[in-house]
Amino acid sequence: MQTKIIDGEMIASEIKEDLKKQVEDLKEKGLTPGLAVVLVGDNSASKVYVGNKKKACEYVGIKSFSYELPENTSEDSLLELIDTLNQDEKVHGILVQMPLPRHMDEQKVIKAIAPHKDVDGFHIENAGALLVGAPGFISCTPAGIIELLRRYEVVLEGKKCVVVGRSNIVGKPISLLLLRENATVTICHSKTTNLEEEIKQADVVVVAVGKAKFVKGHMLKEGAVVIDVGMNRDENGKLCGDVDFDSAQGIASLITPVPKGVGPMTIAMLMYNCVLAATH
Ligand SMILES: Nc1nc(=O)c2c([nH]1)NC[C@@H]1CN(c3ccc(C(=O)N[C@@H](CCC(=O)O)C(=O)O)cc3)C=[N+]21
16 A cells, blocks of 8 residues: 655645735734743753744744743742733733643643633643533644644544544543544553554554654554654654654555654644634
8 A cells, every 4th residue: 555645844834824814914904913932941852842833923923922931930930921921912822831840830830821822722721622512722733633634635434543642732632633523532541451453443543652663564454544743763863753654654544754744733733723812
């Protein structure tokens, strides 16, 4: 079977291009969408991601407000900054880059963000909205995955989808989104006893476990659609996903590469959520 590679970078560019036009119209009406990006500490990966987010803002025409706080910032002063941003009319979206330093309670920090500015979709109010099918912000990586599947015309209704990983920011929300598309969804995790059997039955498999090349080609069903959410470094320091891309060739029908797969879509959907925050 010929494996087709999903071009996440191209789809992300198309989305950003559409948003750029929308933002031009908003600006003519005197509304400039604004995103506050808060980075605490100097995690090098976080710096790359935050840099990519600022670049995307610039491209789309969203004004970005950048806050880089030292590692030893107290939780209280971060909460104070969030409170100020909540009240700032020029700021429509607030993104606090994760992970936070160990001395901070991530849930407490997320809870402090006004739900209508929570463009990450991490606040329990937005997470709960997704659970019950109410309007709210959908977290960017899961939203990006659904958008990729839609644009590649992958039928989800009645299909068996296996999600590997149960995080609050990817595994759980993507499972709910796939369910919303009428797929039959199985969530697997580190305590799943028959992981390989589960993956073997999947028409669509989403892998978000943070382990380099964890899923190998031989585990996949012939013709499976493979979505790789991983961002790891391999033994040579090269960026790689949670799926062994090479061994999936000839078995998967469609696969997202790392980089240029899900990553750029996460950023495109963040821009989408910012425009939504500014207009609602
Ligand atoms: N509050 C918060 N919101 C997030 O959305 C969030 C976060 N915290 N913490 C970390 C994860 C990870 N994440 C990525 C975004 C872009 C790429 C991305 O642009 N990837 C490029 C390559 C990047 C590179 O060269 O390293 C690609 O896949 O082509 C990757 C990962 C957002 N996250």
